[in-house]
Amino acid sequence: MGSVPTSASHFAALPTAPRDEIFALLGEFRRDTHPQRVNLGAGVYCDNDGEPFPLDVVRTVEKSMNEKADPHRHDYTPIEGDQEFLALARKFVFGDACDESRLTSVQTVSGSGANHVGARFLANTIRPRRVWLSAPTWANHELIWATVGVPVHFYPYYNAETRALDFAAMVETLEKEAEANDVIVLHACAHNPTGLDPTKEQWIVLGELCQRKGIFPFFDNAYQGFASGDPSIDAWAIRHFAQLQPPIEMCVAQSFSKNLGLYGHRAGAFHVVATGEGCTPAAKDAVTANLAQIIRSEYSVSPRYGSDIVKAVLGNKDLTRKWQAELHTMAGRIIAMRVCLYEELRRLGTPGSWTHIIDQIGMFSYTGLTPPEVTYLKEKFHIYIHSSGRISIAGLNTKNVKYVAAAIHAVRSDPSLVTSA
Ligand SMILES: Cc1ncc(COP(=O)(O)O)c(C=O)c1O
Known part of the structure; x- marks a missing residue:
């Protein structure tokens, strides 16, 4: 005879699984209503207003796809x-x-x-x-x-x-x-x-x-x-x-x-x-x-x-050329933001060497910020950073870079802040 079914859930003892930190951080950022919040977590390119940046070339293609309304487009x-x-x-x-x-x-x-x-x-x-x-x-x-x-x-x-x-x-x-x-x-x-x-x-x-x-x-x-x-x-x-x-x-x-x-x-x-x-x-x-x-x-x-x-x-050669120009703009803005952050930290005299920020390339910088510093930056300044200290440079812009540098300066200049946080 088989065992009698019980009403216990199959999943009652299911151990939880670690959540993806980047997506969890993004969720926290979206719920944060602080006016100076800064998202340096997700690897998503934003423009200088911190807004999403749908490429012009993509918008052009979407427009023509909508106009054409090919009946096979949902196949x-x-x-x-x-x-x-x-x-x-x-x-x-x-x-x-x-x-x-x-x-x-x-x-x-x-x-x-x-x-x-x-x-x-x-x-x-x-x-x-x-x-x-x-x-x-x-x-x-x-x-x-x-x-x-x-x-x-x-x-x-x-x-x-x-x-x-x-x-x-x-x-x-x-x-x-x-x-x-x-x-x-x-x-x-x-x-x-x-x-x-x-x-x-x-x-x-x-x-x-x-x-x-x-x-x-x-x-x-x-x-x-x-x-x-x-x-x-x-x-x-x-x-x-x-x-x-x-x-x-x-x-x-x-x-x-x-x-x-x-x-x-x-x-x-x-x-x-x-x-x-x-x-x-x-x-x-x-x-x-x-x-x-x-x-x-x-x-x-x-x-x-x-x-x-x-x-x-x-x-399409013409669209490819336009895309490459936009790619250049995105990569160029990221490089410029690296320089801005670096120069601002230097101007403030923030303890530590920050040359790695301009030596590294691409969307991310591995700043060397420690997990307690990262937590402090989130709790006190509403700046969202991965616990590894990796920042997405694409989240910086001319309006927030000084705020971010000042926050990093504050946490680096007074180590007691993170021990007491
Ligand atoms: C190293 C690396 N590989 C792959 C991916 C995959 O990205 P997606 O699945 O959005 O194409 C990412 C995205 O962050 C990445 O950083």
């Missing part, structure tokens, strides 16, 4: 995605650096979806013994790789004392401990959270290391165009790896959230670069089929509104 895409979008997305990443015969691409739910589908695909196929992530990295990397059951290891990346990339330690660890068939996740540009990228010479060393040791590079490309303002410059590392001789296999997770401001529309792609014996059209078809099977079981097909916009922009 499902194929499981593997819209081929026209994928060809354009591929060209945007690889330029002419990789022969099309080596490339397989699928559309994904933006960069997070590409990271996840890619991780699941590699876990199923090449079955790595471990994945190497930078210490620190985007928090979702660890969660994604843990979800697919691949043991996560960290390579040294950030040196807290020098506030610089510890390239020697990174290479030493990988030389000693990484093995053939391990996966290494590399941020293609504008490393999140540190804002520190390897130099070209260092990328060359990493390429040779992966090639020699048989480590599988997994590029996460979420900020192409945001680091320098020029998408080709920001794709340099990926293109270098794709051109290595003898060639190696690798993959790229691509997002259009930041560079086209399509955050909620979830436009992205996952690209596999194959090579070597047996890399035949049939093998490529098998790669697509396996990726499609993962996608089908998880969310069936990708959203199309954002990818239709990407397709319209990348498929």
